[in-house]
Amino acid sequence: DYMGIDGYFPLKVSNVTLDNLVQAWNPWLQDINQVRNKFKNIPVIFTEIGYVSAQGTHNTPWLNLKTAVSLEEQALCYEAFLKHMTRLDYL
DSSP states (O other): OOEEEEOOOOOOOSSOOHHHHHHHHHHHHHHHHHHHHHTTSOOEEEEEOOOOSBTTTTTOTTSOOOSOBOHHHHHHHHHHHHHHHTSGGGO
């Protein structure tokens, strides 16, 4: 058995950098781990995650924003997610 999660969490940062986005994931991952622990450390699968190629996607990844294009912000958001997902304590 696995726990499936859609990972559209707001990453509230004032300055979009990789380090800030990685840090912004920490509270969400702590919450996920608390739920995992209730279910005897069941492994987690992120069933869906996405960031549009627009400024502000880190704040509202579930929206199709009509702001300026930002491929860099989109890439940084995915990179921050992947940095955490390689840590076995969350899987």
